[in-house]
Amino acid sequence: MATVTLKSFTGLRQSSTEQTNFVSHVPSSLSLPQRRSSLRVTAARSTPKLSNRKLRVAVIGGGPAGGAAAETLAQGGIETVLIERKMDNCKPCGGAIPLCMVGEFNLPLDIIDRRVTKMKMISPSNIAVDIGRTLKEHEYIGMVRREVLDAYLRERAEKSGATVINGLFLKMDHPENWDSPYTLHYTEYDGKTGSTGTKKTMEVDAVIGADGANSRVAKSIDAGDYDYAIAFQERIRIPDDKMTYYEDLAEMYVGDDVSPDFYGWVFPKCDHVAVGTGTVTHKGDIKKFQLATRNRAKDKILGGKIIRVEAHPIPEHPRPRRLSKRVALVGDAAGYVTKCSGEGIYFAAKSGRMCAEAIVEGSQNGKKMIDEGDLRKYLEKWDKTYLPTYRVLDVLQKVFYRSNPAREAFVEMCADEYVQKMTFDSYLYKRVAPGSPLEDIKLAVNTIGSLVRANALRREIEKLNV
Amino acid sequence: MSISMALFSPPISSSLQNPNLIPKISSSLLFSTKRFSLVSVTRASSDNGTTSPVSATVSEVPKPTSVAVKEAPVKSPAESSSASENGAVAAAETDSTTTTVIKFENTKWVNGTWDLKQFEKDGKTDWDSVIVSEAKRRKWLEDNPETTTNDEPVLFDTSIIPWWAWMKRYHLPEAELLNGRAAMIGFFMAYFVDSLTGVGLVDQMGNFFCKTLLFVSVAGVLFIRKNEDLDKLKDLFDETTLYDKQWQAAWKEPDSTTGSSKK
Numbered sequence: 001m002a003t004v005t006l007k008s009f010t011g012l013r014q015s016s017t018e019q020t021n022f023v024s025h026v027p028s029s030l031s032l033p034q035r036r037s038s039l040r041v042t043a044a045r046s047t048p049k050l051s052n053r054k055l056r057v058a059v060i061g062g063g064p065a066g067g068a069a070a071e072t073l074a075q076g077g078i079e080t081v082l083i084e085r086k087m088d089n090c091k092p093c094g095g096a097i098p099l100c101m102v103g104e105f106n107l108p109l110d111i112i113d114r115r116v117t118k119m120k121m122i123s124p125s126n127i128a129v130d131i132g133r134t135l136k137e138h139e140y141i142g143m144v145r146r147e148v149l150d151a152y153l154r155e156r157a158e159k160s161g162a163t164v165i166n167g168l169f170l171k172m173d174h175p176e177n178w179d180s181p182y183t184l185h186y187t188e189y190d191g192k193t194g195s196t197g198t199k200k201t202m203e204v205d206a207v208i209g210a211d212g213a214n215s216r217v218a219k220s221i222d223a224g225d226y227d228y229a230i231a232f233q234e235r236i237r238i239p240d241d242k243m244t245y246y247e248d249l250a251e252m253y254v255g256d257d258v259s260p261d262f263y264g265w266v267f268p269k270c271d272h273v274a275v276g277t278g279t280v281t282h283k284g285d286i287k288k289f290q291l292a293t294r295n296r297a298k299d300k301i302l303g304g305k306i307i308r309v310e311a312h313p314i315p316e317h318p319r320p321r322r323l324s325k326r327v328a329l330v331g332d333a334a335g336y337v338t339k340c341s342g343e344g345i346y347f348a349a350k351s352g353r354m355c356a357e358a359i360v361e362g363s364q365n366g367k368k369m370i371d372e373g374d375l376r377k378y379l380e381k382w383d384k385t386y387l388p389t390y391r392v393l394d395v396l397q398k399v400f401y402r403s404n405p406a407r408e409a410f411v412e413m414c415a416d417e418y419v420q421k422m423t424f425d426s427y428l429y430k431r432v433a434p435g436s437p438l439e440d441i442k443l444a445v446n447t448i449g450s451l452v453r454a455n456a457l458r459r460e461i462e463k464l465n466v
Numbered sequence: 467m468s469i470s471m472a473l474f475s476p477p478i479s480s481s482l483q484n485p486n487l488i489p490k491i492s493s494s495l496l497f498s499t500k501r502f503s504l505v506s507v508t509r510a511s512s513d514n515g516t517t518s519p520v521s522a523t524v525s526e527v528p529k530p531t532s533v534a535v536k537e538a539p540v541k542s543p544a545e546s547s548s549a550s551e552n553g554a555v556a557a558a559e560t561d562s563t564t565t566t567v568i569k570f571e572n573t574k575w576v577n578g579t580w581d582l583k584q585f586e587k588d589g590k591t592d593w594d595s596v597i598v599s600e601a602k603r604r605k606w607l608e609d610n611p612e613t614t615t616n617d618e619p620v621l622f623d624t625s626i627i628p629w630w631a632w633m634k635r636y637h638l639p640e641a642e643l644l645n646g647r648a649a650m651i652g653f654f655m656a657y658f659v660d661s662l663t664g665v666g667l668v669d670q671m672g673n674f675f676c677k678t679l680l681f682v683s684v685a686g687v688l689f690i691r692k693n694e695d696l697d698k699l700k701d702l703f704d705e706t707t708l709y710d711k712q713w714q715a716a717w718k719e720p721d722s723t724t725g726s727s728k729k
Contacts, residue, residue, distance in 0.1 A: 122614055124604070124607065124608065124611075125603060125604045125607045125608075125620065126607060126612060126614050126620045127620045127621070127622060127623070128614060128619050128620055128621075224715075226712075245616065253614075255608075255611065256608065257608075257611040258611075292611055295611055295612075295613055296611060296612070296613055296614055297613065297614065298613035299613045299614065299615040299616070299617075300613075300614070300615070300616065317709060317712040317713070318712060318713055318715070318716065319715075319716075320712075320715035320716065320718075321715070321716060322716045323716070339709075379716060379717075383713065383716075387713060390709075390713070391709065391710070394709045398705060398706075404604075404608065408604075408624075412623060412624065412625070415623070449625070449629070450624070450625075452632070453624045453625070453627075453632060454624070456597075456632055456635070456636045457597065457600060457601050457604060457624070458604075459636065460597060460598060460601035461601045461602075461604055461605045461608070463601075464601060464602060464605055465605070
């Protein structure tokens with residue numbers, strides 16, 4: 001048993017060259033090569049111990065996902081390397097983190113620039129609804145600067161024992177055998193500005209791809225593509241008296257003028273506001289949507305100066321393949337951004353941590369080699385924990401972002417206290433709370449009523465058009 | 467409508483040079499002057515700068531006269547003409563950077579909501595006209611998106627209009643239509659089945675196949691009301707299952723879904 005590696009590989013993908021190295025436990029009726037659609041994953045208890053070294057894992061990308069993954073790996077006793085291409089990267093991002101993230105990741109409170117406790121939803125006909133009355137004293141949405149948060153998580157990873165390298169991942173060579181290492185090719189920057197860096201290679205046993213929406217790791221494992229939204233944002237410094245209005249308030253604008261399938265926002269940041277919008281289907285018109293968003297908020301940001309313009313892609317759904325052999329994707333690289341709200345920071349950090357935990361467990365704290373089965377455990381756990389959340393948000397987006405009447409109904413529904421409580425509970429604590437059935441029925445009736453009324457008004461509008 | 471268009475065009479071009487024309491036009495009752503001053507204001511502002519004091523005065527002018535203009539028969543030509551104007555206005559608005567604020571104004575729209583007392587007819591609120599006014603306001607805003615201000619927040623909630631007003635206006639006519647269709651289909655199906663099989667109406671109701679046919683025809687009448695509904699229903703069904711499929715793709719074999727971006 002020590003020399004011959006016996007593994008049950010029922011249903012896992014394997015290249016034909018690996019067949020010669022081991023005997024699989026599958027029944028004889030299913031002889032190689034196996035292509036099964038149903039997966040029965042069993043842990044590979046029989047992988048050999050690594051005799052003289054710890055498991056080496058590389059984390060590509062040093063954002064929230066990479067930082068959280070590297071920290072958990074290092075704490076679990078694994079030799080970790082974190083490769084990040086730009087240490088002071090000021091990511092274009094909404095920057096909102098839920099309350100549970102502060103607790104779960106032990107974030108110091110000074111990382112949070114602002115605590116948003118009020119939100120205003122504004123419908124296409126400018127009906128404004130305030131939400132946040134149901135929040136308790138200690139509850140808030142934290143607004144952070146990405147460069148501060150990312151740097152903090154990376155520092156913590158380094159303190160736990162990970163090696164942080166400033167470099168750009170180029171490509172990786174896949175291993176020939178099931179236990180050969182991956183060879184990573186990367187360019188290391190030595191800190192001098194303007195230098196092109198030196199090409200280097202590194203051998204690792206497993207890779208976590210946390211390099212964001214345009215992930216190179218994803219490309220190298222043929223993970224497939226996803227639909228993505230373009231989010232366009234302008235940072236505007238507004239006069240102090242106008243800034244007090246946004247002290248702890250964020251705004252969401254919905255409407256066909258602002259975005260056909262998303263929303264426009266005004267989020268307060270440390271000393272300025274971020275005004276932006278996004279879209280999936282009409283990416284070419286994003287500038288028009290941005291103008292419309294600024295127009296809708298015009299009175300409140302009058303006299304502001306644009307200090308920065310930024311745009312970034314937001315994945316809309318996971319990639320078809322989120323892992324391949326000993327490479328796993330986490331965060332934006334995997335496509336873990338929710339619909340409807342477009343939230344990604346918490347899910348990136350959580351998926352990084354979950355993947356790292358799966359590696360730590362599968363390798364028994366770095367003593368054994370891991371295989372695809374261990375990484376599949378992370379996928380299973382992730383899907384089981386968060387798929388309901390993703391599904392609910394997808395339904396919300398489909399129902400309420402369809403058209404202007406639907407958005408009007410959406411804003412009307414947000415005025416309801418029960419809705420506010422449920423929304424904030426599920427956002428702040430990331431659990432789809434059951435709530436009381438009677439209130440749910442009332443909510444369903446009210447939702448249908450709002451939708452019917454809004455659609456009736458749209459029919460009236462169409463009659464006026466004639 | 468063509469008459470109104472013809473009457474519109476000379477004032478537009480001349481307003482660029484001659485602001486004195488505007489007061490004359492505003493007194494004419496054929497057009498909703500609020501719409502009209504808007505057109506001249508936009509043209510003026512796209513001229514950049516010189517006419518901004520004029521536009522400030524112009525926006526004051528329509529308010530006292532707008533009450534007189536709000537007669538229902540006069541409104542329909544005004545609405546249809548303003549519909550085309552709104553399109554032009556919206557286009558002009560987005561490319562000029564120094565537009566003056568053009569807001570939705572209506573005497574019945576008070577403090578961000580409709581003043582129901584002004585909608586009374588014979589001592590009771592005329593909900594139909596509230597609905598129509600709100601529809602006009604939304605249409606106006608769709609064509610000319612406005613900024614939101616904290617000084618004049620919009621507070622109107624459609625749920626103040628009672629449910630029976632909505633039913634009377636929208637549900638009942640459509641229900642009548644659908645019931646009529648169902649009755650005709652039902653009668654002819656019953657006759658047809660009877661002539662083919664000899665089974666009378668009462669005996670048909672005892673037969674499983676006939677009951678299924680009845681169910682299918684009722685569902686068809688309910689869900690397929692226009693020709694486009696057939697495709698819409700199919701798309702809806704695909705949509706509901708798409709997200710799940712995208713998540714399950716990680717658990718399927720690689721050759722089936724590579725880079726599928728069907729949205």
